[in-house]
Amino acid sequence: IISHRVCAILAIGTLVFGCIHSTFLTTLTFQLPYCGPKDVNYYFCDIPVVMKLACADTSALEMVGFISVGLMPLSCFFFILTSYSCILR
Numbered sequence: 001i002i003s004h005r006v007c008a009i010l011a012i013g014t015l016v017f018g019c020i021h022s023t024f025l026t027t028l029t030f031q032l033p034y035c036g037p038k039d040v041n042y043y044f045c046d047i048p049v050v051m052k053l054a055c056a057d058t059s060a061l062e063m064v065g066f067i068s069v070g071l072m073p074l075s076c077f078f079f080i081l082t083s084y085s086c087i088l089r
Contacts, residue, residue, distance in 0.1 A: 021068060028061050 029047050032054040042049055047065060051058045 021072065025061075025065060025068065028064060032056055032058065032061070 025047055029050055032051070033056050034053050035055040036053065038053065040049055040053070048062075051061060
């Protein structure tokens with residue numbers, strides 16, 4: 001049983017945190033210096049593809065991307081696990 005207020009908070013929280021996450025990674029990617037060919041052999045410019053065009057060390061950005069991609073699903077998993085634990089209890 002969920003109220004309209006809790007549903008709205010969850011929806012708005014998902015929207016806000018998704019926007020913050022994508023803005024953070026995009027900002028870090030745009031701060032890299034780029035040199036050489038500017039050709040992307042894909043239909044879309046994903047962050048790992050654009051990082052290959054950078055002429056600086058991208059290990060910090062790769063680590064941030066790896067941690068955020070790993071932590072977000074893990075936190076969702078624990079949230080769902082907690083929710084089902086409360087339902088079963």
